[in-house]
Structures are given as C-alpha cells and as structure tokens.
Amino acid sequence: MKRIAILNCLKANDVCxxxxxxxxxxxxxxHFxxxxxxxxxxxxxxxxxxxxVGIDEGFQEKLDRIIEEGAEVCHLGVCTIKSETRQxxxxxxxxxNYLETHGVQIVRGTH
Ligand code: SF4
Structure with missing residues (x-):
C-alpha cells in the first residue's frame, strides 16, 4: 500500500x-x-x-501531520507552479524540501 498526500496552493482555494x-x-x-x-x-x-505567511506555525503543523500519517509520496498540485512564470x-x-528531508518523496503534479 502506497501512502500518498496532496498539497495544493491556497490561491486556488476560491475555485478549487x-x-x-x-x-x-x-x-x-x-501523475498517479x-x-x-x-x-x-x-x-x-x-x-x-x-x-x-509562508511556512507559519499552522502550515508547519500540516507538513508534520503529513509525515506523521506516514505519507511516502506527496504530490504537489499544478496550482503551486505560477502559470505565468512556470516557476x-x-x-x-x-x-x-522539508518533506523530502523527512523521507517523503515529492512528485510535482497531480492532474
Ligand atoms: S503561491 Fe505558493 S505560498 Fe502562495 S498561495 Fe500558492 S502555494 Fe501558497
């Protein structure tokens, strides 16, 4: 069983x-x-x-929860990449990087 997390951009929240x-x-x-x-x-x-706020206390808590839940892979939503710059x-x-240093593989993309 592969344990997977998904992390997305708050800016997408209005419509996502x-x-x-x-x-x-x-x-x-x-990407799956x-x-x-x-x-x-x-x-x-x-x-x-x-x-x-960047990585504030709450976001740090979410990242730590992903690790605690034993996620082996975290997919970053495409919305985390700014479309105009592709950065x-x-x-x-x-x-x-934080997740990777705690053993969570990162995949850039979901759909
Ligand atoms: S651009 Fe980055 S920090 Fe800003 S809301 Fe999106 S993912 Fe979060």
Missing amino acids: AGAACLKAFNSRSR EQYGAEPIELVAMGRCNGCE ECKTITEAA
Missing part, C-alpha cells in the same frame, strides 16, 4: 474543490498513473496558508 486531483487519484491517471496496479491510499490533502513558489519549494 479538489475534484480534478481526486479524479486523477481515483482513476490513476496523469505511475502507481499502476499498486494499492494506493490518500492519507492527507491540504493547502498552504498563503503567500503572506514554483519559494514556500512550496521549502515545504517540499
């Missing part, structure tokens, strides 16, 4: 129901295709706390 990520997860398509027939479980799905935001890069 998480549906496209969950559809890709459930159908094992797009790599798991093939391996059993997968979604153990956490959250968002950052916004550009203004990943610094906060998400920092969060991804």
Whole structure:
C-alpha cells in the first residue's frame, strides 16, 4: 500500500474543490498513473496558508501531520507552479524540501 498526500496552493482555494486531483487519484491517471496496479491510499490533502505567511506555525503543523500519517509520496498540485512564470513558489519549494528531508518523496503534479 502506497501512502500518498496532496498539497495544493491556497490561491486556488476560491475555485478549487479538489475534484480534478481526486479524479486523477481515483482513476490513476496523469501523475498517479505511475502507481499502476499498486494499492494506493490518500492519507492527507491540504493547502498552504498563503503567500503572506509562508511556512507559519499552522502550515508547519500540516507538513508534520503529513509525515506523521506516514505519507511516502506527496504530490504537489499544478496550482503551486505560477502559470505565468512556470516557476514554483519559494514556500512550496521549502515545504517540499522539508518533506523530502523527512523521507517523503515529492512528485510535482497531480492532474
Ligand atoms: S505560498 Fe505558493 S502555494 Fe501558497 S498561495 Fe502562495 S503561491 Fe500558492
């Protein structure tokens, strides 16, 4: 069983129901295709706390919870990459690095 988390951008919150990520997860398509027939479980799905605060106490708690839940892989939503620059935001890069140093593999993309 592969334990998976998804982390998305708060800016997408106004319009995002998480549906496209969950559809890709459930159908094992797009960035979830790599798991093939391996059993997968979604153990956490959250968002950052916004550009203004970066990795504040609450976001740190979410990252630690992802680790505590035993996530082996964390997928970063495509919304964490600014479409105009194709650059990943610094906060998400920092969060991804933190997760990686705690043994969580990072995959950039969900759907
Ligand atoms: S910190 Fe990054 S991921 Fe979070 S809202 Fe801002 S741009 Fe989006």
